[in-house]
Amino acid sequence: WIEAELAELSAEEAEREPDSGPLPVVAVVGRPNVGKSTLVNRIIGRREAVVEDVPGVTRDRVTYEATWRGRRFTLVDTGGWDPDATGMALRIAEQAQIAAELADVILFVVDASVGVTDSDEAVGAVLRRAGKPVVLAANKVDNQQMELEASGLWSLGLGEPRPVSALHGRASGDLLDVVLDALPETPPQTFGERRGPRRIALLGKPNVGKSSLLNKVAGEERVLVDPMAGTTRDPVDELVELGGTTYRFIDTAGIRRRDRELKGADFYAAMRTRAALERAEVAVVLIDASDVLTEQDLRIIGLVIESGRAMVVAFNKWDLVDEDRRYYLEKEIDRQLVRTPWALRVNISAKTGRHVEKLAPAIERALESWGTRVPTARLNQFLTELVQATPPPVRGGRQPKILFATQASTEPPKFVLFTSAFLEETYRRFIERRIREEFGFAGSPIDVTMKIRE
Numbered sequence: 409w410i411e412a413e414l415a416e417l418s419a420e421e422a423e424r425e426p427d428s429g430p431l432p433v434v435a436v437v438g439r440p441n442v443g444k445s446t447l448v449n450r451i452i453g454r455r456e457a458v459v460e461d462v463p464g465v466t467r468d469r470v471t472y473e474a475t476w477r478g479r480r481f482t483l484v485d486t487g488g489w490d491p492d493a494t495g496m497a498l499r500i501a502e503q504a505q506i507a508a509e510l511a512d513v514i515l516f517v518v519d520a521s522v523g524v525t526d527s528d529e530a531v532g533a534v535l536r537r538a539g540k541p542v543v544l545a546a547n548k549v550d551n552q553q554m555e556l557e558a559s560g561l562w563s564l565g566l567g568e569p570r571p572v573s574a575l576h577g578r579a580s581g582d583l584l585d586v587v588l589d590a591l592p593e594t595p596p597q598t599f600g601e602r603r604g605p606r607r608i609a610l611l612g613k614p615n616v617g618k619s620s621l622l623n624k625v626a627g628e629e630r631v632l633v634d635p636m637a638g639t640t641r642d643p644v645d646e647l648v649e650l651g652g653t654t655y656r657f658i659d660t661a662g663i664r665r666r667d668r669e670l671k672g673a674d675f676y677a678a679m680r681t682r683a684a685l686e687r688a689e690v691a692v693v694l695i696d697a698s699d700v701l702t703e704q705d706l707r708i709i710g711l712v713i714e715s716g717r718a719m720v721v722a723f724n725k726w727d728l729v730d731e732d733r734r735y736y737l738e739k740e741i742d743r744q745l746v747r748t749p750w751a752l753r754v755n756i757s758a759k760t761g762r763h764v765e766k767l768a769p770a771i772e773r774a775l776e777s778w779g780t781r782v783p784t785a786r787l788n789q790f791l792t793e794l795v796q797a798t799p800p801p802v803r804g805g806r807q808p809k810i811l812f813a814t815q816a817s818t819e820p821p822k823f824v825l826f827t828s829a830f831l832e833e834t835y836r837r838f839i840e841r842r843i844r845e846e847f848g849f850a851g852s853p854i855d856v857t858m859k860i861r862e
């Protein structure tokens with residue numbers, strides 16, 4: 409049983425070759441109920457259905473990794489962005505606008521059984537101007553008789569409608585072939601070779617000091633750079649040198665785009681944050697140390713947790729904090745970051761430059777943890793001793809056993825425990841904590857799941 413599971417894990421891991429840089433992004437757009445989520449589920453298959461147990465992680469994932477004919481890409485489900493019920497059509501058009509900005513290819517889903525609606529028209533208008541490849545999916549074409557209805561979608565002016573049934577899978581392979589053809593070429597790459605500088609998402613609520621920090625560390629030499637080789641996004645990143653190493657700061661253009669963000673601040677902010685995280689390896693979250701921790705700060709941290717990226721929390725504006733308040737502030741911060749005790753912390757001032765030099769080592773440390781692999785033999789030896797010293801609690805008169813454990817992946821590190829019975833959550837947390845203590849992982853999330861023999 410374990411061997412079969414392991415074979416599956418290693419096949420997944422082989423497919424998921426790490427360090428290959430950010431994947432091209434396919435965004436699925438369309439009005440509600442046209443079948444976006446159904447299509448996304450069909451494309452990613454059931455591989456997402458792993459039992460995950462990360463506290464506080466929101467379930468409304470919107471980005472997924474997908475593979476078709478050996479090519480990997482990121483799939484963004486804008487259905488998960490959930491526009492407000494008010495001003496629906498406008499919101500959907502705005503979603504489409506953002507999707508168009510962050511994606512390499514847009515998969516526009518229309519319900520062929522209904523035909524083109526006003527909302528579809530609005531989205532179509534946005535996409536026609538977007539200058540990105542658009543694949544038009546005519547969904548709910550469940551049988552051949554309905555194919556005729558798909559042809560009505562030519563009127564959107566977005567090229568050939570591709571009939572598909574997300575629900576039954578009809579022609580979904582053909583649709584994916586078209587999507588694949590529209591993806592930008594990715595340059596060939598040697599296995600394991602890192603593509604370019606490490607990638608940082610600089611996050612934080614408005615006015616927390618993101619631009620100030622970039623200006624401080626990069627000075628006048630800030631250069632906007634092209635997106636990843638092989639993608640078609642507009643230049644939105646910046647190369648910045650920190651402590652002698654060059655990093656790619658993802659979507660710094662978004663930091664400047666205030667006017668846009670004012671219209672639907674939370675909406676855009678969350679979306680940009682998610683998109684930036686998707687392309688980043690580590691997040692630097694700025695928090696205003698002179699102010700209380702807000703809901704917005706916690707939401708950003710939540711998005712980082714959800715993304716599985718490494719994290720450094722930088723408390724900025726430290727110059728505004730009184731000497732005698734500092735001690736209490738530290739305690740307060742510990743309390744507030746209780747969900748992410750593993751995040752690395754630095755206290756800085758983007759204005760005065762205080763301790764800004766501590767950022768780079770923290771980022772490096774977090775990235776190292778994120779990529780750490782614990783050898784299987786060491787892991788099992790450690791767990792054997794741990795379980796002997798502190799056995800899992802007996803449940804229904806039975807003593808659960810950990811039969812075998814392995815680290816299934818890095819970036820982020822994921823561990824799988826093969827067990828004879830269900831392990832209580834508190835016990836799994838205990839194991840997670842001890843793995844952290846034993847093997848480091850400062851600055852990186854880790855994930856511990858179990859597979860129970862049925």
Ligand code: GDP
Pocket residue numbers: 438439440441442443444445446447487547548549550572573574575576
């Ligand atoms: P979303 O809001 O765009 O994400 O739409 P959903 O994926 O939630 O689908 C909305 C409804 O349409 C659900 O009841 C689906 O079962 C149904 N649906 C989705 N795809 C198809 C399809 O290809 N054919 C038919 N007949 N129904 C579909």
Ligand code: GDP
Pocket residue numbers: 612613614615616617618619620621663724725726727728756757758759760
């Ligand atoms: P952004 O919206 O996150 O890019 O924030 P900005 O970099 O535009 O900064 C917002 C305001 O906070 C500006 O007035 C900055 O001068 C100020 N600010 C940024 N960092 C610091 C800091 O470390 N100390 C102090 N006192 N002010 C800061």
